[in-house]
Amino acid sequence: MSTPPEPTAKDRRRWARYLVDERSEAQVYRELAGRREGEEREILLALADAEGRHEAHWLALLGGEPARLPSPSPGSRLLGWMAGRFGSIFVLALAQNAEGRSPYGTEPYATATMVADEKIHREVVRGLAARGRRRLSGTFRAAVFGANDGLVSNLALVMGIGATGVGSQFVLFSGIAGLLAGALSMGAGEYVSVRSQRELLDATEPSDYADDALSDLDLDANELALVYRTRGVPEAEALERARRKVEAAKAGQPIASRHATDAGGHHEVVGSALGAAASSFLFFASGAVVPVLPWIFGLSGVAAVVLALVLVGLALTATGAMVGLLSGVSPLRRGLRQLAIGYGAAAVTYLLGLLFDVSIG
Incomplete structure (x- = not known):
């Protein structure tokens, strides 16, 4: 690495920001370690120690503790708040994203070792988060995507029916019927899917x-x-x-018994059939009720359609962002993708409704 230029006041302000961020990250890892035990605890404490080495680097460049330090970034404050209260997969997913956004790759005063550390830290946190993701993959998948399906399918239904110009009561009853039919179908389908997968795994495992x-x-x-x-x-x-x-x-x-020792890992990944079915039913219903809310509260016509679009748009963005967060990718990008898919489906059914040549009343 080439010799960095003579530091300026702007450089020192940036170092102070790095110092604060490193301390915040180290504290997050210590908070998480306090909620873990065994190997996971040791790994998190080792990460905190590594962040401490980076902190010492910026302190040395600053010539000691500055008289004033900037406030932690909003992301660091959110991460610290969640680590102190939840200690969950969400915190690890956020930490993984934070490690992946390290500015040290273009920072002339960061050492090559620090750049390498941050890249390795992201993979370490990804490995820790992967354990929680595997535990969540069955029931969580049914819950989040059940809600998303409810939002999209019922929005498309009420938009298509509303575009034909029928009365608001008909739109309301259609939306409620779509909610019940979809939730029952999703719950039954999820139960059969997960149950069949577990039975398939049982058939492939060693027996006695x-x-x-x-x-x-x-x-x-x-x-x-x-x-x-x-x-x-x-x-x-x-x-x-x-x-x-x-x-x-x-x-x-x-x-x-080989069956008893080998089955647990697979079944933990697949999840409970009843749990997945219940989550799918409830979350589909919770998503499907959102587009119907304007009609439930007595709105009709354009006002009901616009409010339904706004409510569903917010919910789609939130579910997409949650999936993105737990997947270790940009929550905003996933949220916008879900929004585009949902609005696209609603637009198609709305246009089909307009083909009946009746305007919204």
Whole structure:
């Protein structure tokens, strides 16, 4: 790295900002570590120590603690507030995004080691967040996307029907019917989907079907080795494993249930069928009721349509941003994408309604 230019007052203000941000990030990791134990706690404390080294770098450049420091950025304050109260996957997702936006890559006074640290930190936080994402993937997927489906489908329904010029009461009843039909369909479909996936995983997992016959197998020529080979174990290792297993069975030693130990990881990722179905039903209904609210409160015509668009737009942006946040990508970009999809579907059905050549009354 080339020699940086002589520092200016602007440089010192920027260093003070970096100093504050590093302290805020270190505090977030310590807050999260206080809610964890074991390896996760050690990893988070190591991240806090690394941020402390970066803090020391800026302190050295500043010549010690400045008399005045800038306030933490809004993002840092939000992250600190959430870490102190939730300690959840949302905080790790925000921290992952923050690490990915490090300005050190273009900062002439940051060392190459600090630039590398920030890149590695993002991957470390991504790994920690991935554990929570796996736990959320089943029920959370049904909840968030159930709400999104309810918003889009019922908005499209009421927009299409409203464009035909029918009475507001007809639009209201159509929206409520769409809510109930969609929520029941989503809940039933999600239950069948998750239940089928769990059953499929059960069918692929090792079973103890033949364990009671192990003691009768020949030590030197037993087909148990073939079982291990079907799981990708090399032939020599499979033969050795099979021999040890048969010897244990002949000696009367208990055999641990493979099904009990192998099923848990897969099922944790898939989630509960009933939980996914309930979440899908409730969140679809919560999303589908939003477009109907103007008609529920007695509005009609253009005023009801405009208010429905505004309410659904806010909800779509919020759900999209939440998905983006948990995915480790830009919440704004995902929110705008959801908004465009929802409004696009509503526009299509509205135009179809207008083809009936009746204006909104």
